[in-house]
Amino acid sequence: MIPGVPPLIGSLIMGSIVLGFVVGLVAYTTLLERKFAARMQSRVGPYRVGPHGLFQPIADGIKLLLKEDLIPTSADRTVFNLAPVVFLIPCLLIFASIPFAPNIGVADLNIGVLFFLAVSSMEIVGLFMAGWGSNNKYALLSVMRAVNQIISYDLPLLFAALVPVMLAGSLKMSDIAAAQAGGFWFIFYPVLGQLGFLAFMIAGVAAENRTPFDILEAESELVAGFRVEYSGMKFGLIQLGEYAHVLGTSFLGALLFLGAWAGPGPAWLGPLWFFIKAMLMFLLFTWVRWSFVRIKVDQILAVSWKLMLPLTLALLIVTAIVIVMRGPAV
Amino acid sequence: MALAGAVFRAMRITGMNLFRKPVTVHYPEKPRTYPDRYRGLLALTYDPKTGEENCIGCRLCEFICPPAVIKVEMLKSTGRNYAKSFSLEMYACEFCELCVQVCPTDAIVMTKSFDMATTDRRELLLDKDRLHAIGLKHQPSWATGNLLRDMQAPPAPPKKPPAEGAAPAPVSAAAPEPKAEGEKT
């Protein structure tokens, strides 16, 4: 990747840069969400820590580091302590497969999209460990629902993500981005693109446990759900993982549907455009989150199996037919 | 679909509010304006003309107070009485304004400020000096005993054709200018 440097060292360097970037981005994404949500509710968000609240994430981080680390006596210590880590690793690992520009990225795999979606569903293991290890009825109830929900929505998410894959003809992310060069973003593709984007949005919101599908947290019923027994930096890690997952899905959405780094201006502006598009996706997720009440778990599952799965399957079949009819050239 | 319509409508409302000015008032940098009748901290007043204390130690406020937070001792003197000691437990006060209402000399009033947060509850046990200090420091509200009683009193039967600004009747609902707002809407 980096010319003149052995690939292993190059990957390590790129990996550290990306990791640092992601962690910093996640922290400031929390601030962005809070200010955005606040403005939608006729108030200002964090305001006093730093000019207009700019140092709020740093203050939150320091606070979490300094908090007492409580472990319930009856909790399963190994599982309890390992859960945040097991939850965080897949959420950060997905960024390894995203190329930020035609040749910049940690690893541009031939099966990029598959890797991304497979690894991102591994967070369920961490979730369940957290709920189980807490030895708390509320936590257990919430992760039972979470496992149900995430598993149900991973399939529609996969099928929705497969629409651009089929249109581009490759699982490699940079190929998909290249196929959208010149302004032919897949979201503009008649009918199929928009439906695919819509399905991706809905399945994405559900797979990340965001309102209106956030029964996992369900603050008013289950207090904090699976996170209820976590304090201090372990809680910080879980938050980090959650927001990293949301950001990862936003980046994936921007890459699959919004043309990744295509944008006016010179080529080196590419990563900036990519970043802006990912942020727009994230703001869209946030806008949806702060506008709706949540629905119950049985209704969420009904939507997934009875509505989303058949529809995305049908969408996939129609896409396949259209591609065959169009001919081999894209 | 109807669902899409509902979704877009809800998101439009939150989107609209995104561009409205927030209603946050950045207290304490920006002060809030309090209405005239605001029931804030209690204070004892001085007579503006003579500079003497208004309180005559009659203990009416002590008797009327529902949570019984006022304790007064009367000091008899020539011509008029005073309050030897006047203590008010602000931490238990209900801010119901009954003490203000019964005071015959408008001695105790409520001010337009509530700003008295402390870390020690004992600092909220106010004695006479502190109550007078609050009265000097903060602006008193419109409501004093006599004004409140005048507002609530049924009108006296008319003795002669009513003239505007006539001689003050003992229990009259139409008091002259000292009232900041006397019009009935």
Place this chain on the structure above:
Amino acid sequence: MAEVRAIDYTGSERLTMNMGPQHPSAHGVFRAILTLEGEKIVGVDAVIGYLHRCHEKLAENLAYVQYPSIASKTDYVAAMSSELAYVMAAEKIGQFEVPKRAQYLRVMVNELQRVASHCLWLGTWCLDMGGALGGGTSIFLYCIRERETVLDLFESLVGARLLYGFHQVGGVRYDPSAGWAAQCRATIDTIEKRLLEYEQMLDDNAFFEARTRNVGVISSALAQDVGVSGPLLRASGVNFDLRRDQPYSSYEDFDFKVPVETEGDCHARYRVRMVEFRESIKIVRQALDRLPEGPISSRPGVKSLGQVRVPKGEAYARVEGPRGEVGCYLVADGSQKPYRMKWRGASFSNLAVLPYILPGVTVADVVAIMGSVDPVFGEVDR
């Protein structure tokens, strides 16, 4: 200690979960011991009394001139209704007349209080259903923003925002000042416009309907058996509103509609309260237009403790509060303090319906139902 009632504890996979007195959606201090089977509730044991402050004993030791401001603290969200019940009971026994202007002011203030209380109801209900981090918060903050303007109105009138002491035996204590009517009209105009926004957000909203349709159905017979009142009763099909059927304080002079729905589920209660919003605003406008001149009290303002002596007798006064029928039963013995006073709390009777409608629903529905029943525990525990 809660006594053991005949709840069937047998059955496998039963989980006893405590929706404890400290809970983000308990609407106050309320403990519900739920017996769950999987996600369904099979038994509920409600424990109240965490907010008991001995109001009824307190009333025996406080004079008629002192108690009205304490009466606000029973239903603290709709303080004006509680005060009104108490002074009306005293006036009934003593046959005290209340001047017309005072009656209109009482009506105006009670209806404004209904608007403020329903704002709070809608906000906290959506907050519970949508989560403190989620869409519910948006509606909550909009409703609170509107409620704050109503509280500003009360602040200009009385000086206090939440607990007023506005009523006194024989009339009211405060007269609106010169600019108050204009401020009132501006406020209710804004609220009426904003109501449209809430309806746009919630009406026909599939998520909202999924949470509230056919949830917590109270049948008309059950409602009348248990003794619920207010919007719960009207949403179950019983056409009864104290303001229209047993008018007090000049309500007969006003022209307003009483909404009645038949389904008895949470969505019906939502519709009833949304209509009540608009009808209350209508009443306030009529009262403002027709406010008569005159004194605001038939008795002189409070000058001493023993000023109001109610002759021997007893009476029960009922008021249609935002939550239902608030009643005050007063036994007077001729002195300046009542001999006995009993509150009929609207939320207390409304909560009694829970053991009948909760079994069979899921935990998520409990939150929606509790919100639509709209209890205020000051009224329940007194």
